[in-house]
Amino acid sequence: xxxxxxxxxxxxxxxxxxxxxxxxxxxxxxxxxxxxxxxxxxxxxxxxxxxxxxxxxxxxxxxxxxxxxxxxxxxxxxxxxxxxxxxxxxxxxxxxxxxxxxxxxxxxxxxxxxxxxxxxxxxxxxxxxxxxxxxxxxxxxxxxxxxxxxxxxxxxxxxxxxxxxxxxxxxxxxxxxxxxxxxxxxxxxxxxxxxxxxxxxxxxxxxxxxxxxxxxxxxxxxxxxxxxxxxxxxxxxxxxxxxxxxxxxxxxxxxxxxxxxxxxxxxxxxxxxxxxxxxxxxxxxxxxxxxxxxxxxxxxxxxxxxxxxxxxxxxxxxxxxxxxxxxxxxxxxxxxxxxxxxxxxxxxxxxxxxxxxxxxxxxxxxxxxxxxxxxxxxxxxxxxxxxxxxxxxxxxxxxxxxxxxxxxxxxxxxxxxxxxxxxxxxxxxxxxxxxxxxxxxxxxxxxxxxxxxxxxxxxxxxxxxxxxxxxxxxxxxx
Amino acid sequence: xxxxxxxxxxxxxxxxxxxxxxxxxxxxxxxxxxxxxxxxxxxxxxxxxxxxxxxxxxxxxxxxxxxxxxxxx
Numbered sequence: 217x218x219x220x221x222x223x224x225x226x227x228x229x230x231x232x233x234x235x236x237x238x239x240x241x242x243x244x245x246x247x248x249x250x251x252x253x254x255x256x257x258x259x260x261x262x263x264x265x266x267x268x269x270x271x272x273x274x275x276x277x278x279x280x281x282x283x284x285x286x287x288x289x290x291x292x293x294x295x296x297x298x299x300x301x302x303x304x305x306x307x308x309x310x311x312x313x314x315x316x317x318x319x320x321x322x323x324x325x326x327x328x329x330x331x332x333x334x335x336x337x338x339x340x341x342x343x344x345x346x347x348x349x350x351x352x353x354x355x356x357x358x359x360x361x362x363x364x365x366x367x368x369x370x371x372x373x374x375x376x377x378x379x380x381x382x383x384x385x386x387x388x389x390x391x392x393x394x395x396x397x398x399x400x401x402x403x404x405x406x407x408x409x410x411x412x413x414x415x416x417x418x419x420x421x422x423x424x425x426x427x428x429x430x431x432x433x434x435x436x437x438x439x440x441x442x443x444x445x446x447x448x449x450x451x452x453x454x455x456x457x458x459x460x461x462x463x464x465x466x467x468x469x470x471x472x473x474x475x476x477x478x479x480x481x482x483x484x485x486x487x488x489x490x491x492x493x494x495x496x497x498x499x500x501x502x503x504x505x506x507x508x509x510x511x512x513x514x515x516x517x518x519x520x521x522x523x524x525x526x527x528x529x530x531x532x533x534x535x536x537x538x539x540x541x542x543x544x545x546x547x548x549x550x551x552x553x554x555x556x557x558x559x560x561x562x563x564x565x566x567x568x569x570x571x572x573x574x575x576x577x578x579x580x581x582x583x584x585x586x587x588x589x590x591x592x593x594x595x596x597x598x599x600x601x602x603x604x605x606x607x608x609x610x611x612x613x614x615x616x617x618x619x620x621x622x623x624x625x626x627x628x629x630x631x632x633x634x635x636x637x638x639x640x641x642x643x644x645x646x647x648x649x650x651x652x653x654x655x656x657x658x659x660x661x662x663x664x665x666x667x668x669x670x671x672x673x674x675x676x677x678x679x680x681x682x683x684x685x686x687x688x689x690x691x692x693x694x
Numbered sequence: 695x696x697x698x699x700x701x702x703x704x705x706x707x708x709x710x711x712x713x714x715x716x717x718x719x720x721x722x723x724x725x726x727x728x729x730x731x732x733x734x735x736x737x738x739x740x741x742x743x744x745x746x747x748x749x750x751x752x753x754x755x756x757x758x759x760x761x762x763x764x765x766x767x
Contacts (some may be wrong), residue, residue: 252702254713344709355739356739358728428711436762436763445741528753529746529749529750529752529753530747531746532745532746532747532750533746533750535742535746536743536746536747536750539743561729561732561735562729562735562739564732564735565729565732565735565736565738565739566739568736568739569736569739569740569743570743572740572743573743573747577750579761580747580750580755581750582761582763583755583759583760583761583762584750584753584755584759585761586759586760586761587753587759588762588763589754589762617728620728685710
């Protein structure tokens with residue numbers, strides 16, 4: 217009888233490629249791997265409020281088929297036999313899809329989200345659905361506890377927030393509960409938990425990944441993307457989930473092939489930055505490692521150039537657009553009064569007030585958004601990539617009011633790229649957050665933002681950075 | 695009527711017109727006390743939405759500018 221494999225931390229925290237190589241080498245089976253991650257997710261997920269729905273039994277059934285395929289040499293790529301989790305806004309038939317919100321706790325959507333279908337077709341094993349901020353954050357929310365599954369507790373320090381709204385996805389990857397996860401971003405919901413939890417997260421270009429079967433928060437802003445252990449893993453997952461889909465009216469109809477080797481030579485890549493982002497703006501405890509990260513990026517051989525973001529009220533624009541679209545989407549919830557069952561009073565008020573936004577103001581915001589896109593097209597004709605801290609401070613305390621943190625210390629008049637997250641989302645641009653160090657023991661992230669559909673360039677820079685550093689290999693305390 | 699500026703040029707004009715005159719309220723939260731009840735919360739959100747709209751209204755918007763719906767490589 218074969219010896220039972222020892223799924224120690226070195227295996228649990230392996231990348232997708234490493235796990236797939238061990239599966240092919242028969243060091244363990246897909247069934248054994250699915251069982252190990254499924255048990256770990258069920259045992260440790262509740263410790264961080266990361267688990268929305270365990271799917272271990274389902275995953276193990278699929279793993280049996282994968283083992284048969286591997287046995288007869290039917291190899292389907294790097295994702296084959298590798299477990300994963302998804303944010304609980306993606307539909308999976310026969311099981312609840314809560315959208316992180318009490319009013320939808322018993323909701324069953326008998327559809328498989330396109331991205332799950334694609335990962336399963338590639339041999340991926342869905343071991344569970346992961347917690348999230350209710351309604352992916354809605355127009356806004358004040359507290360980390362704005363979730364049906366409870367506040368996302370950071371694996372690096374459970375008194376601190378995981379970030380949101382893809383809270384469970386960030387936690388699960390950081391704590392080794394899944395090798396990778398899918399999250400969604402409307403304005404910061406992939407990049408923020410990636411930075412706070414110390415994992416690598418990719419926000420794809422708007423329209424590159426189908427949202428069919430995903431909860432809509434804002435039709436013109438929502439994107440689905442991966443949170444992983446490395447830039448390389450993000451590329452592998454993106455390749456599997458990208459592509460045109462008639463089920464998503466916003467689909468760009470484009471595929472993505474992960475091929476960082478064909479990205480431009482680094483000496484021909486110009487990265488735009490604002491020096492204030494690495495000096496006056498960040499939390500003082502975060503400055504040393506953020507500065508070092510920027511120096512390490514420069515050491516890759518890229519060119520750098522100080523630039524300014526086009527000057528627009530990004531926060532006001534993204535706030536108006538999300539509020540108006542979310543209120544329209546959730547009008548039945550609001551009008552029925554069930555909106556009052558949500559956990560966060562600011563979100564409840566935001567949804568109600570969103571119904572009052574006049575059409576002329578929404579349309580004006582969307583027209584100004586066209587100018588934003590023009591402005592970024594101009595900026596990104598001058599430089600290839602923009603770089604900035606993903607967040608200027610590490611994860612806040614669980615009890616902190618999230619809309620008051622920025623007032624704790626004075627900021628300079630020049631805000632650098634502080635608004636790069638809402639700006640990048642408004643312009644539909646891809647963004648990659650890379651772990652880049654620590655402040656007071658909590659992870660920090662640095663973000664790269666590029667032109668639409670330039671994911672391979674971002675991933676090439678990210679991969680090279682991670683070949684020279686080990687921030688992405690750091691593990692939270694057991 | 696023929697346009698004499700490209701959209702890109704107009705975007706630059708619009709951005710320049712707004713330069714240095716505002717800070718997005720959502721990017722720079724006020725250090726005020728937290729709302730104490732749902733009514734105060736709703737009042738605060740309405741005020742924020744109004745402030746957002748006022749900021750957006752300051753951006754010079756060429757007549758030909760259509761709402762953003764497409765993203766090109």
